[in-house]
Amino acid sequence: MTEKVKGALRVHAIDQEAARLGIERGMTLADARARLPELEAFDHVSHDDHSWLERLADGCARYTPWVMLDAPDGLVLDVTGCAHLLGNETALASDVLSRLDRLGVTAQHAFAANPDAARSLARWRSIGANEDEAVRRLPVVALGLEEEATTALKRAGLKTVGDVAARPLSAIAARFGSDAATQVRRIIGEADSPLTPRIVAPPLFVERRFAEPVARTEFALTVLGELIGEAAGRLDQTHEGGRRFEARFFRTDGLVQRMAVETGRPTRDVAAVLRLFRERIETLSDPIDPGFGFDLIRLDVPVAERLDAAQLRLEGGAVGEAELVQLIDRLSTRVGRGRVRRFAPRDRHLPEQAELMLPATDPVPPGDWPELETGEPPLRPIHLFDPPQLIDSIASEVPDGPPRQFRWRRVLHDVARVEGPERIATPWWGSRQAPTRDYYRVEDRRGRRFWIFRHGLYGEVTEPGWYIHGVFA
Template sequence: MTTANSVTRIFLALWLPYLSTERLIRDGAAPADKPFALVERHANAMRIAQVGEEAARLGLNTGTTLADARALLPQLVVQDDDPEEDIALLAWLADACDRYTPMVAINVRDGLTLDLTGCGPSEQIAADVLTRIAKLGLTARDGLGSTPEMAMARARYGIASVAALPVSALGIPASDQLALQRAGLKTVGAVAARPRGALAARFGAGLIDRLLRLTGEQDSRITPRRVPPTIFATRRFAEPVARIEDILTSLRDLIIETCDELARRGEGARSLRATLFRSDNDVRSLAVETGRPVRDPKAIAKLFDERIDALSDPLDPGFGYDVIRLDVEAAEPLASASPDLIGTCESCEPADALVDRLSTRLTPKRVSRLGPANTHIPEQAQLALPAVEERQPANFPAAELGEPPLRPLHLFDPPEQVKVTAAEIPDGPPAQFNWRRKPYRIVRSEGPERIAAEWWMRKGGELPGKGGLTRDYYRVEDVRGRRFWLFRHGLYSEKASPSWYIHGLLA
C-alpha cells in the first residue's frame, strides 16, 4: 500500500526534442531518410516551428523562414505543424508512465515530469522509461533532480552538474541572459556565487526564485494532470501475465488490500479505478462508482466484474500485463457496522447495491434518480441525476395528517390544455371544464396556490410579469370524486383571456 506522504522528493524529467517530427515519421506520414521540419504561419510568413533530428544536425533552427530554410537545405521536406496531435501523443505517453507513479505532469508539448518519491529506484525506472520510449521510435533524454526544474534542466542540456548549466537553463528572458553573459556570468554556478541582493536589484525577484528552484534550495512540486488518488495499491509482475483469470485474481488481492486500508482510516470508497498496463505500453482503465461509501471486498469485486462484462471491447492481454494499479479516487467516512442478532448487517442496503451494479453495467448516465431543483416551477422542481451521485433528501411539500397531498405525484409533461365552460367569478376556480372531449362538473375546490414566473432568471426580466405569466393552481373535485390539479396561466391583468391547463391527477 502506498500513500502520498513523503520526506525526500525525487523527480524524473523526460525531454522529447523531436516528438513532433518523429510522430509523423513513426506513422509513415513523413520520410525518415531526408531532412524534415514542420512549419506554421507567423507574421504573414511561413516559419519553421519544429525541426527533425536530421535537419537540426544540418544546422536548421526553429524560427527560420521557410525561404531561408530551403536555401540552406534544398532537399528539406516540410508539413504543417499540428500541436494538438503532439499533445495527444504526449498524453498517451503520460498514461503509460502512470505505471511508475500517479504523479505525472505534461510540460507544454515536448516533455513529461514524474514525481518518483517513494516509487522505487529512480535510476532503474529512468532506464526502463527510456527503453520503452525508444521502442516506440521516439528520442528522449532523462534527468533526475530534487526539484522539477533541476530534473528538466539536466534532461534538456545533458549536464549532470547544476553549476555547469548555462544561464539559459534559468528560463529568464533573452535580454537578461545576454546581460548576465556580458557580466561574465555564463553558468548557473557563477550566478549562484553572486550576492542575491544585488541580483534581485538588477534582475528582479523572479531570477532568484528560478535560481533557488533550479539548485534545489527551494522546494518545488509538479501539478499532476490528474488529482492523485487518496489510496492506491500496485501489483508488479516479474514477467507479463497473459491469462485474464490471473489478472482478475491479482485485482481481487488489490481490492482486499485497499479495503483494509480504508477500514484503518474509517472510510469507504465512492469511486475506484483499476488501471492495467500492458507490456507494449497499452493502457486499459476500468472505473466504478458507488452510491454510498463501500469497503466490502466482495461488493467491490462484483462491481468490477459487472464493468468487465459490460465492455464492448473485451480485455485483450496481448503480450501480457506487467503492472496493475487500483486507485481510490474518492472516499468518505464510513462507520463500522455490526451485525444484528440474526446475522444481518444494519448498514447493508440491497437497493443501493443494486443501483451500483446497474450503474456499472449500464453506465451511470442510464440509471437516474430524481433530485430537487432550485426552482418553484412544478415541472422544473426535479432533475434526473445519476443514481450513484451523492444522495440528498428532497424537500417535498408535506400535507397534514388526514389531508390529501398538496400536489400530485405524477405531472403531465407538458400540461394539457382544458376548456373552462363555467366559473363562479372570473378570478376564481372553474365550475365546469372539458378535457379530452369529456365534460367535468366541479363540486369542491381548494386554492389558489399562486406561483409567479421566475422573471429574475430570465434575460431582460426586471419586473414581475416581464419574464412570464403568473399561475394560479387549484385542487378541484368533480361530482364522481375525481380530483384534478388545474392552473390558470396568467392573471386577467396580464392577459385578456387566460388559458387553463390540467397539470396532474390527485389520488
C-alpha cells in the same frame, strides 16, 4: 475586488471594463468610487484564489504531470516531451487557452527554455527575433526582485534584463544584492531554475505485473479480485474504506483499458467491489479485449473515507440497511448514477422546482418536506408532467373562471368537481418574468383527478394557454 491594506480598503483586482474606465490596482476604494460611482466591489478572499488556481493546476495534469503553482495567478508547466501529444507547442497552447476561455479565464502564455524566462515572458510581453533576444528586452521588473533593488537598477540606468546581463555579474551582486545576480543568471538560462511540482498525494494503489501476458479476461478478473483484497487489507489497517475504485488494464501493445466504480458508502468488502466491476464490464458495449494480453493490472483507490471495523448486529437492522446500500450501488453501476435517485425537498414555490432528484449514492441534503394538514385532500399530484401538457381545448363559463370541460389527448373530460384557483406566480426576483399560473384541482365525471393551470391572467397575456401539470391518485 478589494482588500484591507493598513486599515484602508484598496482595489486588489479589477476586470477589463473597470481598467478601461480608469480604475487602477492599489487605489483606495473611496477614490475608485469617486471616479466611478457604479463600481461593484467585492471582498477579496485570497485562499479562494489559491484553491481556484489549484483546481486549474489539477486540470493541467492532462498535459503534463509537472505542474507548478506560480502564486497568486500563474501556472508553470514543464511540457518537455509532452507537446507532441497535441501536435506541437502551438496546438498545446491553443488547447489550454480555449479550455481556460470556456471557464471565463483570460490567460497569457509563453514558451521558453527555462521556467523563469517563460514566467517573465508571459507576464511582461516582449518581442524579439528569438527567445534569447526577447528575454534580454524584458524590463528589469521582470526579474521579480525586491522593489528597492528594482528601483536601484533603474536609477543606475539598467532598464532591461539585457542591460543587466551585459555587466559583470560580480559587480551586480556586489551592488544590488546576490539575488539580482542569481535571478539574471536564471532568466538567461545560465543557472538552473528549480521547478517544484505540486505534490499529488499518492493514492492507495496496488498493481500486479506479469512476466507472461495474461490473455484470458476471466483470469484478469481473478487477479483484480486479489488486488481488491490487497487494497482492502491496507484500507483495514488505516481504518478506511474506499469510495471509488479504478482499475487499469495495461495491454502489451500499449493500450490501456480503464474502468471505475463508486460506492455509496466507504467499503472494504472485496466481493461487493468485485461484483460492481463485473456489473460495469457487463454494461460495456465492447467487452474487455485482452488483445495480445495484459502485462500489468493496477488498482487505484483515489477516494477513501474513514470506516471503522463493523460489528455484526444480531437483530438484522444493520444487515438489511447494508444490503440496500449494496443494491443501490449495484443498480447505479449498471444503469448509471443519475438514474437511481432519491428525492430531496427544496424551498421553492414553483411545483417543478420544489424538489430535487439526486443520485441515490450521494448523501441527502437536510431539508423538511412540507407539513400536511389533517383532513385535507392531496393538494399536489403524484405524477407531474415536465414540461406541462397542453390542453387541446377548454370551455369555461366565465373567461376568468374554472374550466367546465376540456379535451386532452383527444379525450373529452366533463368536469364534475373543481377547486381553485391556487395562484402561483414566478418569483419577481427571477431574471425571466413568466406569466402567473392559476392552478385548479379538477375531477371529471369518471373520477379522474387532474391538476391543470391557466398560464397567465386575463389582461396579463392576450390568450392564456391551459395546461395539465399532473394527475392525482
